[in-house]
Amino acid sequence: MAHLTIYLSDKVELKARRAAKAAKTNMSKWVASQVEKAVETSWSPEFLAAAGSVPDFPEIEELRKGYGKDAPRESLD
Numbered sequence: 001m002a003h004l005t006i007y008l009s010d011k012v013e014l015k016a017r018r019a020a021k022a023a024k025t026n027m028s029k030w031v032a033s034q035v036e037k038a039v040e041t042s043w044s045p046e047f048l049a050a051a052g053s054v055p056d057f058p059e060i061e062e063l064r065k066g067y068g069k070d071a072p073r074e075s076l077d
Contacts, residue, residue, distance in 0.1 A: 006031070016031065
């Protein structure tokens, strides 16, 4: 396990200590959990559980029906 030294302003340190106390953990574990969250690259379990949770949500064609014809787009040339 790596050991790091970080430098925080007094204001940020106070906020971090308060957050760690509110989370009922020590400063080291709290900082480690924040770094872990910041570098996480997958979707949270809560987000994945929500996917498809609206079974009768309309398809895009149904949502766009009745809007009329789109305006012409500008050319990129």
